[in-house]
Amino acid sequence: MTESVRIRPARGRLGVLFPGMGAVATTTMAGVMLSRRKLGKPVGSLTQMGRLPSPGEAPGRGQLVADAVPLASLDDIVFGGWDIFPDDAYAVAEHAEVLNDKHLAAVRDELTAIRPMPGVFYPEYVPRLRGVHVKTPSSKADAVEQLRDDLRRFKRENGCDRLVVVWTGSTEVRQTPGAVHASVSTFEAGLQASAPEISNSQMYAWACMLEGVPFANGSPNLAADFPAAYELARERRVALSGKDFKTGQTLMKTALAPMLKTRLLGLRGWYSTNILGNRDGEVLDDPDAFKAKETTKLGVLESILVGEENPDLYQGYHHKVRIDYYPPRGDQKEGWDNIDIYGWLGYPMQIKINFLCRDSILAAPVVLDLALLMDLARRADRVGVQEWLGFYFKGPVTPGGQRPVHDLFAQRDVLFTELRAMAAVAALTAPSAPSARPNTNGSVPVAPSEVPS
Numbered sequence: 001m002t003e004s005v006r007i008r009p010a011r012g013r014l015g016v017l018f019p020g021m022g023a024v025a026t027t028t029m030a031g032v033m034l035s036r037r038k039l040g041k042p043v044g045s046l047t048q049m050g051r052l053p054s055p056g057e058a059p060g061r062g063q064l065v066a067d068a069v070p071l072a073s074l075d076d077i078v079f080g081g082w083d084i085f086p087d088d089a090y091a092v093a094e095h096a097e098v099l100n101d102k103h104l105a106a107v108r109d110e111l112t113a114i115r116p117m118p119g120v121f122y123p124e125y126v127p128r129l130r131g132v133h134v135k136t137p138s139s140k141a142d143a144v145e146q147l148r149d150d151l152r153r154f155k156r157e158n159g160c161d162r163l164v165v166v167w168t169g170s171t172e173v174r175q176t177p178g179a180v181h182a183s184v185s186t187f188e189a190g191l192q193a194s195a196p197e198i199s200n201s202q203m204y205a206w207a208c209m210l211e212g213v214p215f216a217n218g219s220p221n222l223a224a225d226f227p228a229a230y231e232l233a234r235e236r237r238v239a240l241s242g243k244d245f246k247t248g249q250t251l252m253k254t255a256l257a258p259m260l261k262t263r264l265l266g267l268r269g270w271y272s273t274n275i276l277g278n279r280d281g282e283v284l285d286d287p288d289a290f291k292a293k294e295t296t297k298l299g300v301l302e303s304i305l306v307g308e309e310n311p312d313l314y315q316g317y318h319h320k321v322r323i324d325y326y327p328p329r330g331d332q333k334e335g336w337d338n339i340d341i342y343g344w345l346g347y348p349m350q351i352k353i354n355f356l357c358r359d360s361i362l363a364a365p366v367v368l369d370l371a372l373l374m375d376l377a378r379r380a381d382r383v384g385v386q387e388w389l390g391f392y393f394k395g396p397v398t399p400g401g402q403r404p405v406h407d408l409f410a411q412r413d414v415l416f417t418e419l420r421a422m423a424a425v426a427a428l429t430a431p432s433a434p435s436a437r438p439n440t441n442g443s444v445p446v447a448p449s450e451v452p453s
């Protein structure tokens with residue numbers, strides 16, 4: 001092993017860009033601004049509040065994650081994004097009614113200064129929206145070039161050292177990869193021909209990869225989840241992750257199902273329904289967009305409670321998921337789960353969950369963690385799909401076609417294993433200062449065998 005592996009320091013400004021500056025994006029921006037000024041705490045964020053236990057140590061113990069691995073500081077983040085409506089981040093946040101007036105007033109000027117760049121928008125992918133703040137490219141290839149220009153301009157004008165993009169745009173109609181998605185050359189040809197199979201989110205992801213910008217996908221869209229994208233990510237040495245943030249009901253499901261499995265309780269059926277009244281709810285009211293969401297929501301139980309592994313307990317249970325658009329609720333989603341289980345001698349029991357959550361409040365820490373960890377992945381030369389970030393997603397992407405891990409605690413263990421490997425690299429930077437932040441110390445050589453790929 002002659003080659004060394006380094007984690008480059010988090011020096012300079014990090015541009016965090018959102019295609020889709022809606023409720024989730026603006027709640028994230030405002031939360032980071034409030035945290036910077038100590039006007040609120042980034043609750044739910046592993047990178048800001050979590051610890052990294054040593055193997056065998058209880059969760060909650062150990063070094064702060066932010067001390068263990070070299071993360072960008074919140075003070076170094078610059079926000080930006082695109083949207084198909086021209087409203088600035090303050091106007092969007094005010095309309096979304098996620099945060100209260102006191103919080104919004106405190107960061108009003110900063111939010112008002114963030115205006116979206118015009119979006120790339122072919123409306124057939126989001127039938128419920130009519131965009132008015134859109135680019136008018138001559139082809140899909142031209143759209144990608146215009147997005148690349150946006151990335152370069154944003155980086156230059158904001159004096160950023162690095163960029164990272166998190167897709168917080170609307171859910172698009174469900175799609176499966178076709179011939180155009182098979183390889184870099186078929187996709188490039190498809191862009192030239194403005195192939196109808198190429199969606200908006202795919203053009204953003206493609207532009208990011210061509211610019212070497214890590215891309216995380218918070219929606220169920222196919223954005224970067226197809227063979228041509230994996231190939232381009234490898235070629236351009238870019239990190240990808242996705243898809244669909246794991247926040248409310250699915251988060252609950254992937255925490256509770258492991259309990260049933262651990263205590264060998266049987267499952268007859270799991271019925272989940274939600275009411276939601278924000279713009280995301282309106283978009284999901286379209287049956288084709290809902291299908292995309294349904295796919296990531298339904299997939300989670302089958303890999304935890306597996307019929308073939310334990311037919312007495314998990315063969316043929318009924319799993320149903322619904323989302324209903326109900327405007328009076330806005331962002332305050334309410335989810336109900338009815339779970340029919342059975343125990344000793346097959347006697348039936350029920351569990352009822354009523355989760356009165358706030359969609360964007362649950363999503364914001366996930367977005368922040370993904371932005372910082374994708375930036376870390378790039379500085380640590382992690383390339384392609386970052387499966388260790390599956391913890392944050394409903395439908396973790398596995399480019400090898402293997403069944404994704406959905407169990408929240410198994411996902412956390414994978415995340416911790418990867419962070420420990422990176423922490424080991426970081427610790428070599430300043431052996432005499434265990435909690436030193438390597439972003440002030442420079443990069444560290446380490447044998448590749450110490451870093452899982």
Ligand SMILES: NC(=O)c1ccc[n+]([C@@H]2O[C@H](COP(=O)([O-])OP(=O)(O)OC[C@H]3O[C@@H](n4cnc5c(N)ncnc54)[C@H](O)[C@@H]3O)[C@@H](O)[C@H]2O)c1
Nearest residue numbers: 020022023024083119169170171200219245247279280359
């Ligand atoms: N909030 C959660 O808990 C949660 C959980 C999982 C996934 N998600 C996903 O995150 C995404 C954002 O959710 P939200 O509640 O902020 O939705 P939102 O509707 O408030 O925001 C989405 C924004 O994307 C914009 N947009 C759509 N297409 C675009 C394009 N091509 N280019 C630029 N902008 C575009 C819309 O105009 C809108 O402003 C959705 O896909 C949602 O399904 C959210």
